[in-house]
Amino acid sequence: MSSPSSPHAGLVEKVFRYMDLHQDEFVQRLKEWVAIESDSVQPVPRLRQELFRMMALAAEELRRLGASVDLEDLGSQQLPDGQTLPIPPVILAELGNEPGKPTVCFYGHLDVQPATQADGWLTDPYTLTEVDGKLYGRGATDNKGPVLAWINAMSAFRALEEDLPVNIKVIIEGMEEAGSVALEELVKREKDRFFSSVDYIVISDNLWLSQRRPALIYGTRGNSYFTVEVTCRDQDFHSGTFGGILHEPMADLVALLGSLTDSAGHILIPGIYDDVAPLTEEEKELYGAIDLDLEEYRNSSRVKKFLFNTKEEILMHLWRYPSLSIHGIEGAFDEPGTKTVIPGRVIGKFSIRLVPHMNTSVVEKQVQQHLQYIFSQRNSSNQMDVSMVLGLHPWIADIKDHQYLAAKRAIKTVFGTEPDMIRDGSTIPIAKIFQDIIQKSVLMLPLGAVDDGEHSQNEKINRWNYIEGSKLFAAFFLEVAQLHE
Numbered sequence: 001m002s003s004p005s006s007p008h009a010g011l012v013e014k015v016f017r018y019m020d021l022h023q024d025e026f027v028q029r030l031k032e033w034v035a036i037e038s039d040s041v042q043p044v045p046r047l048r049q050e051l052f053r054m055m056a057l058a059a060e061e062l063r064r065l066g067a068s069v070d071l072e073d074l075g076s077q078q079l080p081d082g083q084t085l086p087i088p089p090v091i092l093a094e095l096g097n098e099p100g101k102p103t104v105c106f107y108g109h110l111d112v113q114p115a116t117q118a119d120g121w122l123t124d125p126y127t128l129t130e131v132d133g134k135l136y137g138r139g140a141t142d143n144k145g146p147v148l149a150w151i152n153a154m155s156a157f158r159a160l161e162e163d164l165p166v167n168i169k170v171i172i173e174g175m176e177e178a179g180s181v182a183l184e185e186l187v188k189r190e191k192d193r194f195f196s197s198v199d200y201i202v203i204s205d206n207l208w209l210s211q212r213r214p215a216l217i218y219g220t221r222g223n224s225y226f227t228v229e230v231t232c233r234d235q236d237f238h239s240g241t242f243g244g245i246l247h248e249p250m251a252d253l254v255a256l257l258g259s260l261t262d263s264a265g266h267i268l269i270p271g272i273y274d275d276v277a278p279l280t281e282e283e284k285e286l287y288g289a290i291d292l293d294l295e296e297y298r299n300s301s302r303v304k305k306f307l308f309n310t311k312e313e314i315l316m317h318l319w320r321y322p323s324l325s326i327h328g329i330e331g332a333f334d335e336p337g338t339k340t341v342i343p344g345r346v347i348g349k350f351s352i353r354l355v356p357h358m359n360t361s362v363v364e365k366q367v368q369q370h371l372q373y374i375f376s377q378r379n380s381s382n383q384m385d386v387s388m389v390l391g392l393h394p395w396i397a398d399i400k401d402h403q404y405l406a407a408k409r410a411i412k413t414v415f416g417t418e419p420d421m422i423r424d425g426s427t428i429p430i431a432k433i434f435q436d437i438i439q440k441s442v443l444m445l446p447l448g449a450v451d452d453g454e455h456s457q458n459e460k461i462n463r464w465n466y467i468e469g470s471k472l473f474a475a476f477f478l479e480v481a482q483l484h485e
């Protein structure tokens with residue numbers, strides 16, 4: 001609880017009490033939002049319709065709070081197979097426009113990863129189901145819960161007829177899980193309009209490092225995603241009638257993919273580590289202070305052994321060093337059984353997580369050169385094509401920034417503790433885009449617990465995280481307003 005000396009202590013308590021009393025309504029709203037299958041990953045018309053429905057529902061909710069809401073049309077998306085699909089509109093909403101108050105802009109997304117019960121969900125992924133204080137459902141933590149927590153915070157002030165201490169802007173998209181298609185253009189277009197008055201940007205699209213201890217995030221890795229296609233012809237072969245006389249595309253591809261890393265996870269692409277920011281003594285100390293029980297983390301991940309044995313090494317390799325992951329092979333025989341095919345054309349997929357100060361176009365050249373060299377060594381008559389299909393930049397914040405201090409104070413008020421100061425190994429592409437284009441401070445203020453299972457089966461948000469997270473945003477409004485004065 002806030003200290004009695006704090007000038008807004010009474011208001012904080014009133015808002016928190018409101019939220020405790022109305023928590024079932026907040027959960028009910030999350031249930032309505034989770035019920036929409038707003039999957040942006042599978043490019044099919046039915047799901048795009050669901051995305052449109054999702055954005056309309058959120059727009060309506062914001063209008064109910066008195067916000068002015070625009071739905072920005074982003075046109076359509078051209079898919080590699082020639083199909084075009086409409087892109088769901090982006091919500092740009094605004095509540096309050098008083099010159100004396102700071103303007104805080106919240107970014108969130110309402111699209112989700114695919115999910116079906118057959119994937120191994122214990123409950124229907126689109127029916128929010130509470131078990132032991134855990135609210136299970138696709139999008140519960142990524143990112144519908146946090147978006148609603150922000151809206152809950154706005155709604156509490158309105159319901160109590162209390163003046164909002166900040167001007168609020170909200171940008172909500174529906175294509176994050178597909179790589180934030182067309183969002184950068186929108187941000188550029190709106191730089192001198194919607195974003196001109198923005199002082200601070202808040203994103204809540206990550207998780208804590210712990211079950212109970214809140215965190216602030218000051219960096220995310222980028223990602224360069226590659227496809228490497230090896231083609232002999234456009235049809236499969238029978239291995240009994242062609243096996244032995246062909247350069248097999250799959251053999252080429254497996255060799256290419258196998259050349260990318262060694263068994264210790266070190267990336268073998270020449271030059272790839274050249275631009276990685278050197279480790280300073282100051283940074284080293286930050287890792288020591290983080291409270292992570294490595295054994296528990298390993299056990300709860302159900303992994304026998306990690307590549308590194310100390311907390312510091314593990315965190316550094318997740319946050320401040322690049323990594324290369326192989327994701328899949330399109331065109332490969334991947335069913336059970338013993339089909340004797342030789343695939344005629346296969347596409348390998350891998351990506352490299354980038355860290356400061358790596359650059360996507362430099363990485364693209366290095367990967368091209370490396371794969372061309374490896375391929376040439378095989379004297380294969382097949383055709384190889386490498387392309388970088390996504391180039392997402394890493395992001396790092398200045399933790400001495402005003403709003404990081406405001407967030408720390410809000411965390412102290414709600415949770416009575418200091419946050420873990422952490423980075424995240426995954427990618428929030430829009431963070432760097434906001435930082436570069438709007439040139440205002442970006443804060444990542446996550447609400448979910450480490451075991452929420454984003455993108456996984458049985459994704460959930462704890463009722464406690466959802467409600468305390470709503471309080472956290474309300475407390476944050478008050479702290480930002482106070483610091484801004």
Ligand SMILES: Cn1cncc1C[C@H](NC(=O)CCN)C(=O)O
Pocket residue numbers: 176177178179205206207223225390392425426427428429454
């Ligand atoms: C779509 N995409 C392709 N490359 C990277 C991404 C973003 C994706 N983002 C998240 O998972 C956010 C987690 N809070 C990721 O990092 O894989």
Ligand SMILES: [Zn+2]
Pocket residue numbers: 109142143176205
């Ligand atoms: Zn997300």
Ligand SMILES: [Zn+2]
Pocket residue numbers: 113142177454455
């Ligand atoms: Zn996600």
